Amino acid sequence: MTRSGRNPDRRVRTAKKRTASSTRWLERQLNDPYVKQAKADGYRSRAAYKLLELDDRFGLIRGSKRVVDLGIAPGGWSQVVRARAPKAKVVGIDLLPTDAIEGVTIFEMDFMDDAAPAALEEALEGPPDLVLSDMAANTVGHKQTDHLRTMALVEAGAWFATETLEKGGAFVAKVLAGGTDTDLLKLLKQHFTSVKHAKPPASRKGSSEWYVVAQGFKGRD
Numbered sequence: 312m313t314r315s316g317r318n319p320d321r322r323v324r325t326a327k328k329r330t331a332s333s334t335r336w337l338e339r340q341l342n343d344p345y346v347k348q349a350k351a352d353g354y355r356s357r358a359a360y361k362l363l364e365l366d367d368r369f370g371l372i373r374g375s376k377r378v379v380d381l382g383i384a385p386g387g388w389s390q391v392v393r394a395r396a397p398k399a400k401v402v403g404i405d406l407l408p409t410d411a412i413e414g415v416t417i418f419e420m421d422f423m424d425d426a427a428p429a430a431l432e433e434a435l436e437g438p439p440d441l442v443l444s445d446m447a448a449n450t451v452g453h454k455q456t457d458h459l460r461t462m463a464l465v466e467a468g469a470w471f472a473t474e475t476l477e478k479g480g481a482f483v484a485k486v487l488a489g490g491t492d493t494d495l496l497k498l499l500k501q502h503f504t505s506v507k508h509a510k511p512p513a514s515r516k517g518s519s520e521w522y523v524v525a526q527g528f529k530g531r532d
Contacts, residue, residue, distance in 0.1 A: 345357035345360050345513050348360070349387070353390075354387045354390055354391070355385040355386045355387045355390060355410075356385050356386075356387035357387075357513060358387045358388065358445060358513075359387035359388065359390060359391050360511070360512075360513035361511045361513045361514060361522070362387070362388045362391045362392075362443070362483075363391055363513075364511035364512055364513055365483060365509060365511050365522060365524065366391070366395065368509065368511075369481075369507075369509075369524050369526065371441060371481055371483060371524070371526075372391070372392055372395040372396050372399075372441065373395055373396055374396065375392070375396045375399045375440050375441045376396075376398070376399055376400065376437075376440055377399065377400045377401075377402075377435045377436075377437055377438065377439045377440055377441075377477075378392050378396070378399050378400070378401045378402070378439060378440070378441045378442075378443065379401075379402055379403070379404075379431055379435065379439045379441070379442045379443065379471075379475075380392070380401060380402070380403035380404070380415075380443050380445075381403075381404060381422055381442065381443065381444040381445070381446050381468050381471075381484075382404075382405055382422070382444060382445045382446030382447070382464075383403030383404060383405045383409050383415075383417060383445075384405040384406075384407035384408070384409040385407075385409060385410070386403070386409050386410065386412050386415075388443055388445055389401050389403050389412050389415045390412060392441075392443075393412065393413070393414055393415065397414075400416075400435055400436065400437075401414060401415040401416070402415070402416045402417075402418070402431050402434045402435050403415055403416070403417050403418070404417070404418040404419075404420060404422050404427060404430075404431060405417075405418075405419065405422075406419070406420070406421050407419075416434045418430055418431070418434075422446065422464070422467065422468070422471075423464070423467060428471055428474075428475070431471075431475075432475055437477075438475055438476060438477040438480075439472075439475055439476055439477065439480060440476065440477045440479070440480040440481070441480060441481050441482075441483075442468065442471065442472040442475070442476060442480070442481070442482045442483070443483050443484075444464070444465065444468035444482075444483065444484035444485065445484075445485050446461075446464040446465070446468060446484075446485065447461045447464070447485060447520075448460035448461045448463070448464055458487050461485075461486075461487055462486065462487070462492055462495070465484045465485070465486055465495065465523075466492075466494075466495050466498075468482070468484050469482060469484065469495055469498055469499060469525075470498075472525075472528070473498070473502045473528070473531075474531075476528040477528070478528055478529070478530035479527060479528060480528040481503075481524070481525060481526040481527075481528065482499070482503070482523075482524075482525040482528070483522060483523070483524050483525070484522065484523050485520050485521075485522055486508075486520070486521050486522065486523050487519045487520060487521070496523075499523065499525045502525075502528060502529055503525040503526060503527050503528055503529065504526065504527030504529065505524075505525070505526045505527050506523065506524070506525045506526075507523070507524050508521050508522065508523055508524075509521065509522050509524055510522070
């Protein structure tokens with residue numbers, strides 16, 4: 312505690328078995344107000360506030376009846392959906408294990424698996440009106456490769472949305488610095504009446520992530 316009564320940023324000593332990068336990550340977590348708020352509010356991750364902020368700006372969740380959460384782990388986004396649209400049917404998928412969430416059907420499988428889209432549709436028992444994607448590929452340390460791998464997931468999510476969404480529905484996905492690739496942006500503008508990029512305040516300033524928000528699905532011919 313300083314003389315002013317304020318707590319200084321917490322510092323973490325570098326343990327023998329801890330790398331400098333992991334030490335910096337831990338320091339950031341300990342000093343992150345969103346991490347602290349998530350614990351206080353019962354959300355599983357700070358990412359919940361990104362969706363809350365996007366929803367406050369774009370009006371995505373309230374009134375939704377069927378929602379797909381791509382890359383659900385650890386579950387923060389589905390928690391937000393359940394809080395703001397408690398009657399909605401929510402289905403999520405992730406390679407990583409995700410603890411159960413009341414009212415949410417969770418598949419532990421790869422979204423790129425050929426069987427995944429059909430499994431999600433069957434569980435929803437009807438077309439979704441909101442498809443959320445917080446998916447990102449595991450990084451390999453090569454910026455261009457990491458970007459391409461993540462954008463491939465975003466594109467897969469977009470195709471799933473355009474093939475399953477109810478007319479008037481919305482698609483939200485995490486993209487990286489530079490925004491949505493030209494071909495994908497063309498696809499979204501072809502199928503949605505509004506396509507915008509946003510960086511919610513909860514995204515860390517140094518992060519390369521942005522979100523593409525596509526609303527007003529035009530339907531399928």
